[in-house]
Amino acid sequence: MELFFRIFNILGELVDLACTLVTGGVHFIALCTRSRTALAAENLFLRKQLAFYQERKVVPRRFDNVSRFILMLLSRGFAWKDALVNVTPKTFIRWHRAGFRLFWRWKCRPGRPRIPPELRALIREMARDNSSWGEERIANELLLKPGIRISPRTARKYMPKHPRGQPRGDQRWSTFVYNHAKAIVACDFCTAITATFQMLYVFVVMEHGSRKILHCNMTAHPTAEWTLQQLREAIPSDHEYRFIIHDRDSIFSSHLDQSIRHLRLRVLKTPVRCPKANAHCERVFGSLRRECLDFMIPLTENHLRRITKDWVKHYNQGRPHMSLGPGIPDPGAHLPVEPQNHRHKVADNVHVIARRILGGLHHEYSLEKRAA
Numbered sequence: 001m002e003l004f005f006r007i008f009n010i011l012g013e014l015v016d017l018a019c020t021l022v023t024g025g026v027h028f029i030a031l032c033t034r035s036r037t038a039l040a041a042e043n044l045f046l047r048k049q050l051a052f053y054q055e056r057k058v059v060p061r062r063f064d065n066v067s068r069f070i071l072m073l074l075s076r077g078f079a080w081k082d083a084l085v086n087v088t089p090k091t092f093i094r095w096h097r098a099g100f101r102l103f104w105r106w107k108c109r110p111g112r113p114r115i116p117p118e119l120r121a122l123i124r125e126m127a128r129d130n131s132s133w134g135e136e137r138i139a140n141e142l143l144l145k146p147g148i149r150i151s152p153r154t155a156r157k158y159m160p161k162h163p164r165g166q167p168r169g170d171q172r173w174s175t176f177v178y179n180h181a182k183a184i185v186a187c188d189f190c191t192a193i194t195a196t197f198q199m200l201y202v203f204v205v206m207e208h209g210s211r212k213i214l215h216c217n218m219t220a221h222p223t224a225e226w227t228l229q230q231l232r233e234a235i236p237s238d239h240e241y242r243f244i245i246h247d248r249d250s251i252f253s254s255h256l257d258q259s260i261r262h263l264r265l266r267v268l269k270t271p272v273r274c275p276k277a278n279a280h281c282e283r284v285f286g287s288l289r290r291e292c293l294d295f296m297i298p299l300t301e302n303h304l305r306r307i308t309k310d311w312v313k314h315y316n317q318g319r320p321h322m323s324l325g326p327g328i329p330d331p332g333a334h335l336p337v338e339p340q341n342h343r344h345k346v347a348d349n350v351h352v353i354a355r356r357i358l359g360g361l362h363h364e365y366s367l368e369k370r371a372a
Contacts, residue, residue, distance in 0.1 A: 013065055124160055134156075138155045181209040184242070185243070185244050187203065187206075187245070188204060189204075201218060202218045203219070213284065219301075227256060228259050244266070245270065247270045247275075248269055295361055316330040317330050349370055351368060353366060
């Protein structure tokens, strides 16, 4: 807050100085058009008035920085020693010295000049994208590839600061998930309430890379054996996955994790009370509620299974996903029929058709060739 007030006061003084210089310049130009006799008479007239104030011993107000600067500028045009009244020559010379000290302090700023903003942004981007790189690696990369020569200390100055408690070069969880997305599957449970107030548990297994839902089923009494059977049905024997993510629910027991390892999968448990570590599954459950369960009340377990099956098929084969570019996890053969040559027009030999999903709750649009 103190720094803010200092900057505000400096800006106020600069604005006041600019206004005073403009006003004084206009006044000086006006005086230059007058005759020397008129100027001498006006000067004598003002001196007489100043002598009257000195006889009355009127104490003048203290000069501010703007007034001192204006007086020093005016003193460059005449012999100022005989015109000093309110201050002594020693004080006026001290003003001169203070002004020169400020000027040379600004002129001879310590340290090296700052590098261009584009280079600063590039250093921050390189440090964010490569968490294991240090200042020397970034400086060498800039020297050998783009041919930009900077000191490692300069690179360190503009690198983003690491948060406390995180070792430098440590890979974040989001970075790990992004780098191994195609080799990761995730699973989780969510709840659904039927019209008879029966609580059902919906189990979902999905791919991280394609956002495709591999398996979805529900039960009123989830157990570790039932969950293991769902994983066996979801993951094929010739899979290429390496990791499976789940939370620390009691259903995922140590025996279940040991059986999962027999499926050639490494178990990654999310931290306690950290649903963001399994964010993709949480997002699937949010989409399931917003796009299906918030508008349709399941009557029984079989009814919930049917509507969930239709929604999962729509989610995999018809629903656009912004995280894919946008794209569709498992696009069918009807997408698209042929590329369009115009952005806002459809070819003459095709037309747009709509297919109802979940009784008209959603629609899927596609192109179909016209009959000959």
